[in-house]
Amino acid sequence: MSTQDELASIPGLAYMDGKYLPLAEATIPIADRGFLRSDITYDAIHVWKGRIYRLREHIKRFRASMTGLRMDLALTDDEISEILVDLVRRTGYRDAFIMVMCSRGIQPPGTRDPRLCRNRLYAYVQPFLWIANEEQRRRGLKMVLAKTQRIPSEALDQRIKNFHWLDLTMSLFEAYDRGAEVTILPLADGTVTEGPGFNVFFVKDGVLVTPDRNIFEGITRRSVIEIAGDLQMRCEIRAVRGAELSAADEIFTATTAGGITPVTEFEGRPIGDGKPGPITARIRDEYWRRHDDETLSTAVSYE
Ligand SMILES: Cc1ncc(COP(=O)(O)O)c(C=O)c1O
Known part of the structure; x- marks a missing residue:
C-alpha cells in the first residue's frame, strides 16, 4: 500500500499553523523540533453528541x-x-476526537537554541476514538504489570502531556508477548503509575483507589473522582503497588479516548469473577450520563 493510500483512509480535518486542510494532507516540516526532538506538547479532547466535553479544563491544562x-x-x-x-x-462530526498540539517549531540555521523557535499550533479532529474495540469493552481488557519503568517525573514532569511515549509503547510489546493487551508501568520503587494513554483505578471492598504519583492527571480521572464523591463512594488517591491490583475486585482504565473500560484479567489471572464489575459499570454509566450536563460541555453550532 502506498503512503498516499494509507493516508487517504484517514478521515478528519487539520489546522496546521494557521491553515485548514484535510487530515490526510496535513504534514509538519521535518525540521520542526516537535518531530526531531519530541519537543512538543498536546492535549486530547472529545466531542459527544455535538458537545465538547470539559473544553475549558482541557485548554487550561494545555496552557x-x-x-x-x-x-x-x-x-x-x-x-x-x-x-x-x-x-x-467544519467536520460536522457529532462524536469526535480532537488533538491539539503546541510544537517548539523550527530552529534558525546554525543554532540549537530552543528559545529562538516560533512555537506552532497544530490541531486535528477525527471521528471518535476508542482505546479498546467493542469486544474488549464488553469482556474487559487483559492487563500486565510492565517491566519497563515509567519515565520518572523527576526527569520529565508527567503532568505535562508529552510525546515521550517509548516507555509506554515498548510496554505494549511486553503485553502482546504475554498474551495481554494493555499495561500499567511501575516506578523503580515498585509503585505503579499509568498505562499507554490512560489512568488506572481499582476497587477493593467497595473502595476506589487510584495512583497519586508520576502520572498525567487525566480529565477522565477527575470525572471519576467527582463521580465517586457524588455516589458517596470512598476514593483513595495514594501510592499503589502492583500486588494490590492482583488482589483487586475490579480494575478499570480511564481516558478521553473511550472513557471507562473494564480490565478483567491482570497478570494472566481473572480479576474478581473475570467479568466487568458492577462498580465499574456504575461509574461508566454515570460518566456517560454526565455528558448531558450542559455545565460540563460546550455546544458546537453546526449551522
Ligand atoms: C499517559 C496518559 N495518562 C492518562 C491519560 C488520560 O487523560 P485524559 O483522561 O485527560 O484523557 C492519557 C490520555 O491521553 C495519557 O496519555
Whole structure:
C-alpha cells in the first residue's frame, strides 16, 4: 500500500499553523523540533453528541503543559478554543476526537537554541476514538504489570502531556508477548503509575483507589473522582503497588479516548469473577450520563 493510500483512509480535518486542510494532507516540516526532538506538547479532547466535553479544563491544562515546557503561542485560551470549535464545526462530526498540539517549531540555521523557535499550533479532529474495540469493552481488557519503568517525573514532569511515549509503547510489546493487551508501568520503587494513554483505578471492598504519583492527571480521572464523591463512594488517591491490583475486585482504565473500560484479567489471572464489575459499570454509566450536563460541555453550532 502506498503512503498516499494509507493516508487517504484517514478521515478528519487539520489546522496546521494557521491553515485548514484535510487530515490526510496535513504534514509538519521535518525540521520542526516537535518531530526531531519530541519537543512538543498536546492535549486530547472529545466531542459527544455535538458537545465538547470539559473544553475549558482541557485548554487550561494545555496552557499549563505549554508553560511547563516554556512555550507560548500568540493566541489566548479563548482563541485556541475557538479554533477547535471551528474545526469540529467544519467536520460536522457529532462524536469526535480532537488533538491539539503546541510544537517548539523550527530552529534558525546554525543554532540549537530552543528559545529562538516560533512555537506552532497544530490541531486535528477525527471521528471518535476508542482505546479498546467493542469486544474488549464488553469482556474487559487483559492487563500486565510492565517491566519497563515509567519515565520518572523527576526527569520529565508527567503532568505535562508529552510525546515521550517509548516507555509506554515498548510496554505494549511486553503485553502482546504475554498474551495481554494493555499495561500499567511501575516506578523503580515498585509503585505503579499509568498505562499507554490512560489512568488506572481499582476497587477493593467497595473502595476506589487510584495512583497519586508520576502520572498525567487525566480529565477522565477527575470525572471519576467527582463521580465517586457524588455516589458517596470512598476514593483513595495514594501510592499503589502492583500486588494490590492482583488482589483487586475490579480494575478499570480511564481516558478521553473511550472513557471507562473494564480490565478483567491482570497478570494472566481473572480479576474478581473475570467479568466487568458492577462498580465499574456504575461509574461508566454515570460518566456517560454526565455528558448531558450542559455545565460540563460546550455546544458546537453546526449551522
Ligand atoms: C499517559 C496518559 N495518562 C492518562 C491519560 C488520560 O487523560 P485524559 O483522561 O485527560 O484523557 C492519557 C490520555 O491521553 C495519557 O496519555
